[in-house]
Amino acid sequence: xxxxxxxxxxxxxxxxxxxxxxxxxxxxxxxxxxxxxxxxxxxxxxxxxxxxxxxxxxxxxxxxxxxxxxxxxxxxxxxxxxxxxxxxxxxxxxxxxxxxxxxxxx
Numbered sequence: 001x002x003x004x005x006x007x008x009x010x011x012x013x014x015x016x017x018x019x020x021x022x023x024x025x026x027x028x029x030x031x032x033x034x035x036x037x038x039x040x041x042x043x044x045x046x047x048x049x050x051x052x053x054x055x056x057x058x059x060x061x062x063x064x065x066x067x068x069x070x071x072x073x074x075x076x077x078x079x080x081x082x083x084x085x086x087x088x089x090x091x092x093x094x095x096x097x098x099x100x101x102x103x104x105x106x
Contacts, residue, residue, distance in 0.1 A: 025080045028090045029054050029067070036090075041080065048076035054093065066096035 029037045029050070037057065039050050047067070055062035067074040069083060069091050 025085060025089075026087050027080065027085055028088065029093050030090050031058075031093045032095075043081040043085075044079050046076060047074050047078045047080075047083075050091075051076065064096055066094045068092045068094065 023042050023044070024040055025043050026038055026040045027050070029039065031037075037054060039053070041050060051062050051065065051067060055065060069085075069089075074083065074091060
């Protein structure tokens with residue numbers, strides 16, 4: 001399992017608005033081979049940041065990936081808070097194939 005903290009540390013100053021550990025969440029991105037990549041992010045972080053880092057680490061163009069949560073596609077502007085994610089929740093990653101979701105076939 002690969003662990004990638006997007007936020008590498010939590011500030012130790014208790015007077016800081018960032019010292020509250022409840023604003024952070026650890027999520028798992030799982031690919032089709034079963035490999036897990038862990039991310040620690042703020043609950044208000046847009047998922048686009050996670051997608052970009054994941055693609056960079058895997059050496060894959062981000063636009064060729066599809067991220068799913070409970071059978072629904074996760075959008076770039078979604079946040080863990082908006083999606084209702086909790087610690088250790090999993091997002092599945094697949095190669096996005098043209099015509100594989102939405103729209104009508106001609």
